[in-house]
Amino acid sequence: ARAWPPLAKPYNELLAFEEEDAGLFFGRERAVGELAGKLRTRPLVFVVGASGAGKSSLVMAGLVPRLRAGGAWRIARMRPGRRPLYNLADALSALMAAEDPADRLRLAEETAGVLEAHPERVLDRGEACLNDAPPGARLLLVADQLEELFTDRKGPRDAGPFLDALAAIGRQTTR
Numbered sequence: 145a146r147a148w149p150p151l152a153k154p155y156n157e158l159l160a161f162e163e164e165d166a167g168l169f170f171g172r173e174r175a176v177g178e179l180a181g182k183l184r185t186r187p188l189v190f191v192v193g194a195s196g197a198g199k200s201s202l203v204m205a206g207l208v209p210r211l212r213a214g215g216a217w218r219i220a221r222m223r224p225g226r227r228p229l230y231n232l233a234d235a236l237s238a239l240m241a242a243e244d245p246a247d248r249l250r251l252a253e254e255t256a257g258v259l260e261a262h263p264e265r266v267l268d269r270g271e272a273c274l275n276d277a278p279p280g281a282r283l284l285l286v287a288d289q290l291e292e293l294f295t296d297r298k299g300p301r302d303a304g305p306f307l308d309a310l311a312a313i314g315r316q317t318t319r
Contacts, residue, residue, distance in 0.1 A: 161205035263308035
């Protein structure tokens with residue numbers, strides 16, 4: 145568990161609660177239930193709200209532990225940053241690659257190249273994340289701080305293909 149500043153426990157100021165903080169996260173059970181319900185029928189769900197409202201905490205300390213406890217979910221987390229397409233590829237590669245960092249790096253570079261040319265192939269890569277998962281397993285991609293795509297003055301260099309990949313996810317049907 146995270147070491148909390150002495151005066152902040154259990155309120156952690158502006159730090160988001162993480163999955164390991166689930167035991168300290170409470171009061172948002174209804175919102176977590178609504179999110180989990182939406183994921184059953186929708187391939188793409190956005191959590192939108194004001195900065196500091198607790199979106200990341202809701203997902204990471206509320207939704208993710210609930211999904212892990214209730215079934216076979218593979219969870220990839222990424223932050224768009226300056227290279228959103230590569231960061232997406234890296235998050236997916238973490239679920240596909242062996243423990244070897246060199247394998248993960250190679251797979252992330254390969255995946256980013258594929259997605260740059262064919263963003264819709266994100267669906268194939270998502271399926272690959274589930275290859276060794278139990279039957280019925282699903283993939284949750286948490287794209288935290290998505291607003292960075294629109295607030296970074298210089299703009300991420302591969303934002304277009306990244307958004308195209310998200311659109312491809314949104315067009316699919318849940319299984």
